[in-house]
Amino acid sequence: MSHTIRQKAKLSKRVARIRGQVDAIARALNDEMECGEVLRRIASARGAMNSLMAEVMEDHIRAHAFRAAKPKSEESAAADDLVDVVRTYLR
Numbered sequence: 001m002s003h004t005i006r007q008k009a010k011l012s013k014r015v016a017r018i019r020g021q022v023d024a025i026a027r028a029l030n031d032e033m034e035c036g037e038v039l040r041r042i043a044s045a046r047g048a049m050n051s052l053m054a055e056v057m058e059d060h061i062r063a064h065a066f067r068a069a070k071p072k073s074e075e076s077a078a079a080d081d082l083v084d085v086v087r088t089y090l091r
Contacts, residue, residue: 003059014052021045050090057090058083 004011025041061082062069069075 003063004056007055007059011052011056014048014055018045018048018052021048054087054090057086061086 021041022045025038025045028038028041061079065082066075066079069079
């Protein structure tokens with residue numbers, strides 16, 4: 001079973017929020033809002049997308065790349081380091 005299937009409900013909620021944010025961007029453009037407000041909405045949606053990406057990547061790293069890593073092992077520490085780098089990059 002894929003790790004995304006196990007987290008399906010949680011990930012689907014995130015996607016629904018992102019969809020709402022993108023819809024808000026479209027409304028802002030249609031309503032000819034100030035460019036600063038449009039940019040804030042875009043940045044918010046991008047942040048939400050990056051957070052979703054980080055979560056799926058973390059699960060992928062732990063479920064596939066470091067599947068055999070035992071807790072508190074060197075491999076587990078390497079997985080933690082990689083997850084930290086990914087999350088920092090996607091901020």
